[in-house]
Amino acid sequence: MKKFFCLGLLIIFLIIISLSGFSASNLGEKELVIVIPQEPETLDPIGLTSGGGQTLSMHVLETLAYIDEEGGLNPLLAETWEPSEDGLIWTIKLREGVSFTDGDPFNAEAVKFNLERIKDPDNSVMNAYLIKDISEVEVVDEYTVRLHMIKSFAPIIRHLANPFLGIISPSSVKDLNKGETANMPIGTSPYKLVKWEHGMQIILEKNENYWGGPPKIDKLIFKIVPEAASRVIMLETGEADIGLNIPVTSYEQLKANPEINVTTYSDGRIMFVGMNNSRPPFDNKKVRQAFSYAIDKEAILKNVLFDIGTVASAPIAHNVFGYKKVGPSVYDPEKAKKLLAETGYEKDREVILFVPLGAFSMTETICEAIQSMLRDIGVKVTLETMEFGSFMRAIRVPPEKSKADMFYIGWGNDTLDADYGLFNILHSDRWPPNGGNLYYYKNNRVDELIELGREISEPNKRKEIYSEALEIIWDDVPALFMFEEEKIGASRVEVTGVEYVLDWVRVWNADKK
């Protein structure tokens, strides 16, 4: 009898404790819970490598400029910027009256410190390539900086707008490696990092002294929830206010929910099936064209991706500066068979398609669809699935070592500029291991045009250059450019001011009813 009584007391006690957990939050304080799939590696710019890291970074640190939802470049910590005649010097005027949350002033010295820290080879910063064309950062006066360029590089300010290049307080660097402050950089943004519970959540609180006025939301809680279905569930129960990387399979379900706003937005990424241009069969343009005619991209978009995204009409997305409509490609299996026959393609020849797991939306299903469409024109495709790390190892090799015939992958565009979308993947200097020209494409005229596009600053001239380049590339079909990817973001209806840009979500101006 006594035992049961004690047990009963214990149970009641436990219930009370657990219920008390609910009243912990401060009523009257506005909080936004954002669920993200992966914990960022660090928030110190020298260690940032992922898209998730970028979303968080842009809420803790500010960059010199930023890219808005329409793809426009806007001032942030820099107010104006001007290239010299020859494009070799950029003069940047910085915003005055800004301080870091530790009290230090934001000025030209801070900018110089940050850029040099990124470029320092001892720090082995992945994103140093973004500013590799800067040879020197000169402090002209307290609020003016001059960038000396190795050669003229027109999109440099767009590169500086990349959230990988947030500006941190120079005096805070010494604390970045140890104890409580490890990996918690100090910036100038509307929020500051207060707590990082590894594996669970990252908490940001508003910066009362923000130069643009304090934000409306007091606290941002980024919760790490790796399972996509769980993120969707948290949105539905109200445990989360904003959710990122919603899978296409949950789109209809969330759309039907009156408590949730769902948006699809172009993240500037093109998904394509790369082909190994350096050896048979894909060294023959006709074969590549035949393969292109064989794939019904509309059907795949509609049936596998639930119509989320658009069929690619160029090697770069439509919201990228320099875009011109040169496609979409035509679906014509009869023409494909005819072209293939003309090339003398052997009937039983097998091509291998590398399929990376866990990296992109609906990859396996899309590749199976491609395999079956190619089978319809008499081509035998073998799918080789592998985990993303092994996949990258397999395709990022010089042509003599490559075992891949075809591979499925995407290429994003962090700056929404044609240069970012073309240079690294289509210039012949960028064959692996030097860069991302994974299909070993080489066209001398395209090389010339890409190089010109980097040097010339005048926007209309750049557009013409890229128009020509895009036409040649489309005609050459180095890869099957399939879709412009669209991502799905969802937020509760009480939340306003959520901006989805590229791979990131921005809540600087968010509010909650």
Place this chain on the structure above:
Amino acid sequence: MSTYIYKRLLLSIPVLLIVTVIVFSIIRFIPGDPAEIMAGLDAGPEYIEQVRERLGLNQPIHLQYFAFLRNLFQGDLGESINYRIPVNELLFSTFTNTIELSTISLLVAAIIGIGVGIVSARYRYSIFDNLSMLAALAGIAIPVFWLGLMFQLLFSVNLGWLPSSGKGKLLQLVMPVMSLAVGSIALLARITRSSMLDVLHQDYITTARAKGLPERVVIFKHALRNALIPVITILGFQLGAMLGGTVIVEIVFAWPGMGRLLVNAILQRDYPVIQGAVLVFASCFILINLVVDLIYACFDPRIRYTSKKEVS
């Protein structure tokens, strides 16, 4: 008895060393290294080389291993390549979370599973027995992943009773524990039942009943002790399996445990974290095995770990 314990502990050291050698080499042989994984498609080979230098990955593998051992004996598991914080810190918090989840699940599974097994054996072929064995079959067959998501849909979305994921409040433990425990409950119920049935047919049980002892005493004092011996073995295995098997539950319920940490570390080739986590898991298994063997000795007086010399 104590010499037995010391011997077992001493023997575990070479076992753990072998484990480190195996893990160390395997992760370095699979394609892709941390520098490549970290480098996006635009980072050039110079970046990859810089990172390899910084991490010492260009050194011959045996030198890397000796450096690892040197640090290990000083209690230093190195720094996570990805997060740039000490591995010890990462492992400590995640490991305690995984232990919390698995031990509570095992406790719940043991109480319910063994309880159901005892009752089923006592009232063999009753409705309770048939139903519970059917449920046990389902419990063993149902995938944990699906079960976890179904629980979330039912209890969080539809009924709104429980928070769907995360850790912090007691209520957030309920669904992860339920999902993890179901399989074990099922297994333990079936094994307890068959073991009890075996024991209940023994002569000494008939004797006890003939002596007029109340059924409660017969079952709990005489039958259970013997029936539990195979169950203890299974319990030990289940705890081991749970430690490794919490990954799925940790992912579905966003529980910050070591299973999830290890899987991510493997995908990102975060060598120090992989090495540290596997070492911790291996040590746990060895310890669990030892404890299980010692518990046998408590339950069955015939089992004694003494040498002939000690018996006086």
